[in-house]
Amino acid sequence: MDLAARLFRYLDRRYRLREPLEYQLNKRIPAHLNWTNCFGGITFVCFSVQALTGILLAFYYKATLAEAYTSVLRIMEEVPFGAFVRGLHAWTANVMIFMATLHLLKVFFISAYRPPREFTWVSGVLLFFVTVFFGFSGYLLPMNQLAYWATTVGTQIAGAFPLVGSYAQLFLLGGQDRGETLTRFYALHVLVLPAVIIILLAAHFSMIRRQGISEPL
Ligand code: HEM
Secondary structure (H helix, E strand, C coil): CCHHHHHHHHHHHHHCCHHHHHHHHCCCCCCCCCHHHHHHHHHHHHHHHHHHHHHHHHCCCCCCCCCHHHHHHHHHHCCCCHHHHHHHHHHHHHHHHHHHHHHHHHHHHCCCCCCCCHHHHHHHHHHHHHHHHHHHHHHHCCCCHHHHHHHHHHHHHHHCCCCCHHHHHHHHHCCCCCCCHHHHHHHHHHHHHHHHHHHHHHHHHHHHHHHCCCCCC
């Protein structure tokens, strides 16, 4: 018996893995599925690339007003494969938003939001907002002119919201003088949003696993 089989037997005797694993692996795929059903999966692949490249970038990025811009320059010019990893992170962010939009449109047009999948839809809408907010919060981090002015415009849009707008703007900027804005965006980008998206993805996937893919109308 090879090592993998022995390891599996060892774990199976302790945790009874065979039955649930066989159930998951032998699930039949409905005949009506087509390539458009890959949009959600591709969005998830993008998220996985984002997580991996984001962790690599965090090893070199410095989230202070004095060092953010120069640390990004260093990633681009000195760190081995730095420009490649940063490029992958930035481009996959765009592809992720694009694929999430395609996925949203697809499930909308096949009316997959109808009962019993209402909460899959609601978790999807939240996932969409979180994905866009990932992009927005990441945009400031290089601290170049584009980042600064894009954030100025973005937070002003938040500020124009009725009733809660001024609070949202103050929360995002972290105060009136903008000294804290970078720290706040970095904390949202690498701590808060990853935690929120993992919880939402777990909910999204477990509902899909439990209910299966919807039948055509
Ligand atoms: C990070 C973003 C997202 C990921 C990774 C994701 C992933 C997935 C995956 C893998 C599936 C199963 C395969 C498929 O039917 O495509 C799925 C199904 C579904 N998703 Fe998403 N999704 C995301 C965002 C959204 C958004 C924005 C919406 C809508 C607002 C949404 C609503 C749904 C619904 C209703 C289903 C069930 C489709 C059916 O049963 O036919 N998801 N999602």
